[in-house]
Amino acid sequence: MIDAVTAPTGRTACVLLHSSMSSRSQWNTLAAREDTGLRCVALDLLGYGKAPFPDAEAQQAFALEHEVSAVLAALESELAAGEPFHLVGHSYGGATALRLARRLADSGRILSLTLFEPVAFHLLPPDNPARVDIARVIARIEAAATPRDATQVFIDYWNGAGAFAALPPVVQDRFTAQIAKVKLDFVALLGEPTTPADLATLDIPTLVLFGQQGPMSTRTVAEELAAALPRAAIRRTPGGHMAPITHAEDVNRAIAAFIGAA
Secondary structure, three states, X not given: OOOEEEOOOOOEEEEEEOOOOOOHXXXXXXXXXXXXXXXEEEEOOXXXXXXXXXXXXXXXXXXXXXXXXXXXXXXXXXXXXXXXXXXXXXXXXXXXXXXXXXXXXXXXXXEEEEXXXXXXHHHOOOOOHHHHHHHHXXXXXXXXXXXXXXXXXXXHHHXXXXXXXXXXXXXXXXXXXXXXXXXXXXXXXXXXXXXXXXXXXXXXXXXXXXXXXXXXXXXXXXXXXXXXXXXXXXEEEOOOOOHHHXXXXXXXXXXXXXXXXX
């Protein structure tokens, strides 16, 4: 089961899913806000934080459905049966949240959906420049001579050239230890069968966020999502792809305002 932590009970639940190479702790600032009126349930996705790495069978054909099943298993002990909740996801967690929302679309349990730069590249056709861009990054990661070199490619793409080298050695080591899961994340993302047309029936209030300094790839996905989802709004925030961490106050304010209105 995915490791989970909750804020005080007695409030409407809000499930929080983090990005690749992160953990549930990235949402500590949002969970600590008193003005949301929410009971935040932050989860560690498979292979991150205290959550187990996908088992050998799952690794053979890893899919977002594996993440969704693990999230639902964790929520069984965190929420009452059938309890509705708001859903928030960042990057890989955003793509997972989108898949989860589709899984529960007919249940009425998802009160709102907030996605910060979800890496749902599967929504883009292969010749889309944004998908071509991320395909090149994936190819460089796969071709890297060592896990450390692969991690540098990944970190620098999302945070800017030289970002990995600027990290303390202990942090570099921690990220490098997670690159195997990152590779599985990309397998799941590109293998996801959902198309933009499939999202037309996802009748959930949705906020799609992107950082003003984020890469073209995720900005394009955000724009496609906002156009495909019937009740979606799109908004730009300060910062880049990692703004939920680097510009937490700005991002959390936008999330809290949207959920409050929803």
